[in-house]
Amino acid sequence: MRMKKRTSSLIILKRMARNKGAIFGLIVVLLIVFVAIFAPVIAPRDPYKQDLLASLEPPSWKHPFGTDVFGRDVLSRVIYGARTSLSISSLAVLIAFILGATVGTIAGYFHGVLDEVLMRILDVLMAFPDILLAIAIVAALGPGKINLVVAIAIYSFPQFARVMRASAMTIKNSEYIEAAKAIGESHLSTMVRYVLPNALAPLLVQATLRMATAVLTISGLSFLGLGVKPPEAEWGTDLAMARVYLEIAPHLGIFPGLALFITVLGFNLFGDGLNDALNPRLKDR
Amino acid sequence: MLKFVVRRLLLLIPVVIGVSIVSFSIMHMIPGDPARIIAGEGATVEDIMSIRIKYGLDRPLIEQYFRFMKGVITNDLRSIRTERPILTELLPRFANTAQLALVSIIISSVIGVTLGIVSAVKRNSWIDTFSMVFSLVGVSMPIFWLGILLIILFAVTLRWLPSGGKGGVEHLILPALTLGLATSAIIARMTRASVLEVLNQDYVRTVVAFGLPKRKIIYKYVLRNALIPVVTVIGLQFGYLLGGAVLTESVFGWPGLGRFVVDSIFSRDYIAVQVGIMMIATTFVLVNLLVDLVYALIDPRLRRG
Numbered sequence: 114m115r116m117k118k119r120t121s122s123l124i125i126l127k128r129m130a131r132n133k134g135a136i137f138g139l140i141v142v143l144l145i146v147f148v149a150i151f152a153p154v155i156a157p158r159d160p161y162k163q164d165l166l167a168s169l170e171p172p173s174w175k176h177p178f179g180t181d182v183f184g185r186d187v188l189s190r191v192i193y194g195a196r197t198s199l200s201i202s203s204l205a206v207l208i209a210f211i212l213g214a215t216v217g218t219i220a221g222y223f224h225g226v227l228d229e230v231l232m233r234i235l236d237v238l239m240a241f242p243d244i245l246l247a248i249a250i251v252a253a254l255g256p257g258k259i260n261l262v263v264a265i266a267i268y269s270f271p272q273f274a275r276v277m278r279a280s281a282m283t284i285k286n287s288e289y290i291e292a293a294k295a296i297g298e299s300h301l302s303t304m305v306r307y308v309l310p311n312a313l314a315p316l317l318v319q320a321t322l323r324m325a326t327a328v329l330t331i332s333g334l335s336f337l338g339l340g341v342k343p344p345e346a347e348w349g350t351d352l353a354m355a356r357v358y359l360e361i362a363p364h365l366g367i368f369p370g371l372a373l374f375i376t377v378l379g380f381n382l383f384g385d386g387l388n389d390a391l392n393p394r395l396k397d398r
Numbered sequence: 399m400l401k402f403v404v405r406r407l408l409l410l411i412p413v414v415i416g417v418s419i420v421s422f423s424i425m426h427m428i429p430g431d432p433a434r435i436i437a438g439e440g441a442t443v444e445d446i447m448s449i450r451i452k453y454g455l456d457r458p459l460i461e462q463y464f465r466f467m468k469g470v471i472t473n474d475l476r477s478i479r480t481e482r483p484i485l486t487e488l489l490p491r492f493a494n495t496a497q498l499a500l501v502s503i504i505i506s507s508v509i510g511v512t513l514g515i516v517s518a519v520k521r522n523s524w525i526d527t528f529s530m531v532f533s534l535v536g537v538s539m540p541i542f543w544l545g546i547l548l549i550i551l552f553a554v555t556l557r558w559l560p561s562g563g564k565g566g567v568e569h570l571i572l573p574a575l576t577l578g579l580a581t582s583a584i585i586a587r588m589t590r591a592s593v594l595e596v597l598n599q600d601y602v603r604t605v606v607a608f609g610l611p612k613r614k615i616i617y618k619y620v621l622r623n624a625l626i627p628v629v630t631v632i633g634l635q636f637g638y639l640l641g642g643a644v645l646t647e648s649v650f651g652w653p654g655l656g657r658f659v660v661d662s663i664f665s666r667d668y669i670a671v672q673v674g675i676m677m678i679a680t681t682f683v684l685v686n687l688l689v690d691l692v693y694a695l696i697d698p699r700l701r702r703g
Binding site for chain 2: 142179234235237238240241242243244245246248249250251252253254255325328332333336337338339349351355356359360363366367370371373374377378381382
């Protein structure tokens with residue numbers, strides 16, 4: 114059993130390694146994570162230190178990405194922005210993962226009325242297009258980092274629940290679940306020990322793709338003034354300020370957005386590659 | 399068919415009620431006393447009390463919900479900030495959003511379908527590679543950053559187009575392109591996959607064996623079948639654009655519904671926020687339903703599903 118498990122993950126790894134996009138995505142993701150963790154070491158300057166005499170300077174040797182209206186170093190702010198973005202998004206996606214896996218397992222495993230009710234609730238949450246649900250939640254709770262985590266977790270978990278439910282429905286009809294029941298395992302232990310572990314792969318793909326959406330949502334809400342509050346370095350917040358000064362300092366509109374785009378691209382490529390490696394049949398279509 | 403329509407309509411009811419409940423609860427999820435927050439800083443106890451009574455915040459929640467729904471339907475509910483009937487405030491903004499979404503979906507359908515067909519027919523050519531890169535960039539691009547880039551290029555550097563506001567046709571071009579990029583990428587991907595699938599079917603192989611000219615095969619036999627799912631995607635994307643325009647509207651100062659909702663959050667006009675969000679989500683659900691029904695009409699196999 115142990116042996117077989119190792120070979121199958123080896124096959125998946127080999128398939129991943131052949132996918133150039135996935136490798137590129139993985140490298141980008143690792144790089145951004147590295148930048149986020151070591152931001153204080155990498156950033157050339159203090160991202161919060163104002164220098165009003167050096168306001169809105171274009172890129173130079175001293176400030177490779179230029180300076181913003183308060184004379185703060187844009188490069189350092191972009192680097193610290195990775196920290197803000199990844200810390201909020203990973204926490205939110207983790208909560209959404211746990212919540213979605215729980216709801217999805219219960220709905221798929223028990224089926225029936227409970228499933229019907231849970232699915233209708235998910236339908237309602239998914240009836241709010243794009244970031245509208247997150248906006249609605251932040252509208253009530255107010256802006257700020259913790260509320261942002263709550264909003265993104267609630268807005269992301271239905272996807273996890275859907276994926277988990279679909280897997281749970283297939284898994285519960287398999288022979289090993291029947292065997293688990295035959296040896297007298299309770300519902301709870303069957304779900305935790307047999308259903309959930311066998312449905313992890315599609316959930317992980319979903320988690321990677323949801324990281325991309327979460328990063329976009331954080332910066333989108335912050336751009337609208339509903340997310341991370343200034344002066345904290347965040348790509349969306351910095352782009353909102355850049356929008357005001359585009360006529361005189363267009364460089365401000367480039368770099369935070371580029372960082373955001375590359376991060377989202379990385380997660381999407383990695384997620385797609387993971388998906389292809391796990392479902393090789395889909396790829397050639 | 400009738401049975402299918404009735405069943406879909408019945409399924410719609412709990413979703414629409416749920417949407418109205420979620421929208422209604424926005425004001426009641428506010429930590430603390432909503433009346434105090436609406437009254438603003440420095441309000442007296444009397445101010446807060448009068449607001450509480452004016453908006454019925456002292457009533458039981460259930461009663462408040464029904465008053466809210468009745469107020470929306472009869473247009474008696476008024477905006478907190480302007481005191482005008484709420485639908486009178488929202489409908490013109492909704493029309494602006496719909497205008498933007500419509501132009502955007504037309505542009506992105508033309509780009510997406512063309513790109514999708516060409517890259518499927520000329521598989522593995524440079525245009526196919528370009529189309530794949532375009533799709534990838536399209537789904538990863540932060541929409542408001544794309545807006546900023548287009549402003550830098552066309553408004554600040556080239557000075558061809560205005561950077562925001564509402565006016566003539568020239569004001570629509572940049573926001574419509576911004577809003578449509580991701581959509582055209584999705585449509586291109588879908589079209590390519592669908593055309594490729596049809597190209598591999600037996601009946602297409604048969605007409606190829608008959609020696610019909612390629613152009614005729616594509617137009618007469620392939621596209622007719624391949625474009626059915628594409629029409630659905632376009633419809634679903636249109637619903638999405640109607641609601642997903644918040645960021646684009648904010649970048650370009652377009653006076654649409656999404657931007658109005660965000661402005662209302664800042665002016666603590668919770669009634670405008672509640673009804674605005676409810677309106678966007680309900681439209682989204684209705685457009686999706688319409689797309690499903692149209693799809694079932696074109697493709698009878700789905701009616702049973």
